[in-house]
Amino acid sequence: MIKIEVLGPGCANCKRLEQLTRREVASLGLEADVQKITDYGRIMAYDVLSTPGLVINGRVMSSGRIPSAQEVADWLTAAAGEVER
Amino acid sequence: MSLIPLESLAQLLAGGLAGLASYLAAHVLLCLLPAFYIAGAMTALIPKETITRYLGRNTPKRISYPASAAAGFLLAVCSCTVIPLFAGIYKKGAGLGPAITFLFVAPAVNILAISYTGTVIGMDMAVARLLLSLTFGVGIGVLMAQIFHQEDVARDQATDALFAGQASIGRAAVVFLLLLLGLLLVGTFRIDLLTQTRLSLELPIAGLDRLQTGLYQLLPFDAARGEEGVTAQGALLIGMLVLIGVTSWKGIEKSLDGLNRWTWLSVGLVGLTLLMASLGMTPHAGGLTLDITGKFLGVLIITLLLGWMLKTQLTEDEATNFLWESWRFVKQIFPLLIVGVFAVGVIRELIRPEWIQTLAGSNTLLGNVIGVVFGIFMYFPTLVEVPIARMFMDLGMHRGPLLAYLISDPELSLQSILITASIIGRKKTWVYVSFVALFSTLAGLLFGGWVDGLSVGLVAFYLFAILAVLAGALWWLTHHRGRTPAVELR
Numbered sequence: 001m002i003k004i005e006v007l008g009p010g011c012a013n014c015k016r017l018e019q020l021t022r023r024e025v026a027s028l029g030l031e032a033d034v035q036k037i038t039d040y041g042r043i044m045a046y047d048v049l050s051t052p053g054l055v056i057n058g059r060v061m062s063s064g065r066i067p068s069a070q071e072v073a074d075w076l077t078a079a080a081g082e083v084e085r
Numbered sequence: 086m087s088l089i090p091l092e093s094l095a096q097l098l099a100g101g102l103a104g105l106a107s108y109l110a111a112h113v114l115l116c117l118l119p120a121f122y123i124a125g126a127m128t129a130l131i132p133k134e135t136i137t138r139y140l141g142r143n144t145p146k147r148i149s150y151p152a153s154a155a156a157g158f159l160l161a162v163c164s165c166t167v168i169p170l171f172a173g174i175y176k177k178g179a180g181l182g183p184a185i186t187f188l189f190v191a192p193a194v195n196i197l198a199i200s201y202t203g204t205v206i207g208m209d210m211a212v213a214r215l216l217l218s219l220t221f222g223v224g225i226g227v228l229m230a231q232i233f234h235q236e237d238v239a240r241d242q243a244t245d246a247l248f249a250g251q252a253s254i255g256r257a258a259v260v261f262l263l264l265l266l267g268l269l270l271v272g273t274f275r276i277d278l279l280t281q282t283r284l285s286l287e288l289p290i291a292g293l294d295r296l297q298t299g300l301y302q303l304l305p306f307d308a309a310r311g312e313e314g315v316t317a318q319g320a321l322l323i324g325m326l327v328l329i330g331v332t333s334w335k336g337i338e339k340s341l342d343g344l345n346r347w348t349w350l351s352v353g354l355v356g357l358t359l360l361m362a363s364l365g366m367t368p369h370a371g372g373l374t375l376d377i378t379g380k381f382l383g384v385l386i387i388t389l390l391l392g393w394m395l396k397t398q399l400t401e402d403e404a405t406n407f408l409w410e411s412w413r414f415v416k417q418i419f420p421l422l423i424v425g426v427f428a429v430g431v432i433r434e435l436i437r438p439e440w441i442q443t444l445a446g447s448n449t450l451l452g453n454v455i456g457v458v459f460g461i462f463m464y465f466p467t468l469v470e471v472p473i474a475r476m477f478m479d480l481g482m483h484r485g486p487l488l489a490y491l492i493s494d495p496e497l498s499l500q501s502i503l504i505t506a507s508i509i510g511r512k513k514t515w516v517y518v519s520f521v522a523l524f525s526t527l528a529g530l531l532f533g534g535w536v537d538g539l540s541v542g543l544v545a546f547y548l549f550a551i552l553a554v555l556a557g558a559l560w561w562l563t564h565h566r567g568r569t570p571a572v573e574l575r
Contacts, residue, residue: 009168011417012413012416012417013413016409040168040169040172040507040508043169044169044172044173044176047177048169048173049133049137049169049170049173049248050133050160050169050170050173051169064133065133065406066406066409068402
């Protein structure tokens with residue numbers, strides 16, 4: 001099971017990133033727990049300077065931008081590989 | 086006020102509608118539309134690392150303060166960016182001073198606020214807002230760092246990697262940004278080269294003059310009070326704006342995967358609308374005169390270049406992100422502006438010019454303080470402070486207090502005070518708030534003096550004197566209390 005956190009206080013970009021992530025998870029057929037983190041304290045606990053941020057299994061993959069669908073798919077595939085091992 | 090006669094209620098509503106319509110037709114297009122796209126392009130095409138790498142804790146202060154101001158100008162149009170970046174600079178990076186500078190500069194000095202102020206109120210005001218905000222932003226940052234330097238040491242232990250990211254802007258992106266900036270300038274500057282008519286065309290389209298007369302009757306205006314009526318051209322442009330809204334919704338909001346036909350349609354419509362807005366249209370009985378000005382030709386050339394770059398020079402990812410960010414700004418800010426402008430139109434009917442003239446009609450200390458106090462206690466959403474300021478100006482407010490209001494309003498609102506307090510604590514926040522109030526008043530007094538005919542040299546002298554007093558206070562703080570200086574100019 002992959003743990004995914006989308007960091008963002010609820011602005012349009014964060015919602016879009018969440019949408020994108022959920023869609024990629026579904027299309028890859030992965031098992032993942034996607035959470036939206038809106039609390040500033042918890043967001044700042046990660047090393048991000050601006051939102052939206054994407055955290056997969058505790059690691060910050062991107063922040064301050066919306067990654068492309070391909071990037072997200074690659075990260076998810078890699079994370080799925082790690083989880084299996 | 087419980088017994089407002091129906092008639093005057095109708096008058097209030099008509100005032101609101103008239104204000105909204107003339108505003109949409111006259112001010113939005115050549116200024117706000119390009120400004121939204123520039124803001125979008127800045128967000129999408131300038132990687133944040135190009136600036137944030139100067140905001141780490143090991144950066145010398147003489148670099149980190151200007152970098153914070155630049156970050157406020159280039160990166161922060163949306164509160165999504167402002168607050169995390171503020172907290173990040175404060176807790177993990179360069180510290181309290183640069184963080185405060187960033188917080189001060191960001192809402193007042195972004196491309197949207199400056200260009201909008203320039204068109205609605207005047208270029209002198211926009212330039213004053215830009216320069217004084219930058220100067221005082223750095224000043225307040227340094228002061229805060231000095232006063233609280235002992236508490237400033239306890240910061241989070243974080244990896245420097247957060248600020249070490251390297252990135253550069255692609256050359257195509259730079260050219261694209263410059264072209265957008267050119268579009269904004271060509272659209273808003275009033276110089277002969279741009280405003281002179283090069284060619285007049287007669288089109289046999291009848292009926293537009295009657296439409297215009299009808300519009301004037303429907304939405305009456307009073308030219309003596311600085312109001313503008315809705316022309317036939319204005320009505321056409323409002324229609325185009327609605328079309329752009331619909332196609333952008335279909336083409337940008339609804340698509341997660343890149344661009345589709347609706348996207349290109351909306352981009353084309355934006356170009357067409359800008360061209361229509363830059364034409365001079367004079368309807369008369371039996372026809373329509375089109376005046377082709379230098380401005381029209383400039384807009385034509387630049388929009389064609391922009392379209393070509395968007396299609397062939399930017400990567401698909403860059404283009405998608407650019408359009409999405411621009412659309413996001415429009416979606417976030419435009420509805421607020423519409424409601425705000427309508428409300429301003431209504432309120433204006435209720436305020437008597439004598440009130441404003443008595444309180445802030447001249448450049449006095451009291452007038453400036455009133456401007457600042459009003460700015461602090463009233464909360465208006467992003468950019469709405471500009472039409473409000475325009476209303477005050479029309480009602481007779483002096484430009485000095487007007488600037489004091491314009492600087493303090495976006496800086497301070499209950500909301501921003503609360504968020505700031507949650508990050509840096511209540512004591513620091515209140516000190517910050519008083520500094521903003523003090524400096525906004527000073528900015529208003531100085532600018533008002535300049536407007537009243539004080540020589541540039543004398544204004545510069547006063548500014549210099551204020552800075553000297555500041556420096557003196559800082560020196561006293563650092564030396565007479567036996568503390569080590571927090572601001573090391575390395």
